[in-house]
Amino acid sequence: MHYVKVVLGVLLGVFVFAFLDYVLPSKNTVYISSAYNRLTDVTPSNTMFYASENTGTVENTSGLRDVRFIETVRPNGKVFVYRNEDTGWIWPPYFKYDSANLQAEATNLRSSRQDPQWVSVTAYGWRLPWLSTYPNAISIDTLASPSEQPKNWPALIILTVLFIFLVLFWRMWAQFRERTIDPAIRSADAHFDRVEARGRSWLDRLKGTNKGGGK
């Protein structure tokens, strides 16, 4: 039982970490090499890594979605590809509706290896090549140099709020337990004890009469 608890706890921890890692915004310093849109097959296996349907993305009759992409290059020379999709009013709650504007911004900031215009792209999601998933870009800010590291304030604020909620719910649960569950258990216990005592006295009497009868 102890090992089951440990394994479940570790799994929960990994799940929570992965969930936050996927949903929280992260910032990357890159320069944009290209911005375009391409018909993309959103299959059942990777549909959870794309925006929900009917949030502004166009889908043709054969189910291909016209997704905007932003191709970037990191300071170490490795490439990174973002998608640029509206999240709409649905999950995750970024309420993004300006993917067309963001795409225009990305196109405007395109630069080459000879004269890179460094930008900080805020995005959420994972790049999983084997599932063809891409992080969704949220905003683009220009940087003076690639060594500049803007603080990820949104993620810090969200984590702080989540931590406060965790402590609050823990306190609320402790209070509920102390004031409602424990007294209920105690009164149930007392009731059970009374019933048991009554039963025992009845048994004793039974035994007593038996003894009496035996005499």
Add this chain to the structure above:
Amino acid sequence: MAALVRLIIFLIIAETVFYLLLRVYLRSLRTERLEDIWDARHPDQAGNNPARREFVRKALVGFEKTLKVRLLVLVFIIPTLAVMGIVYLVNWQ
């Protein structure tokens, strides 16, 4: 548009549930505090008894009108403002 309506409905349901939970929690904290006060004032009548229950009931009259409980309305205001803030920051920057 339907998605926006759904978001508003979900937000209102979540806020209401959280509001009620917080209210029960604050009331429970206050009740416990009052019981401790009674026990400190009347060491001879400590513990759960009719006199203490009556004292707590009387002291909790008007609890809904205290500033603390009134400020709970913020549970409906702050998340709504936060959503509007996110909409602004993501789309108009």
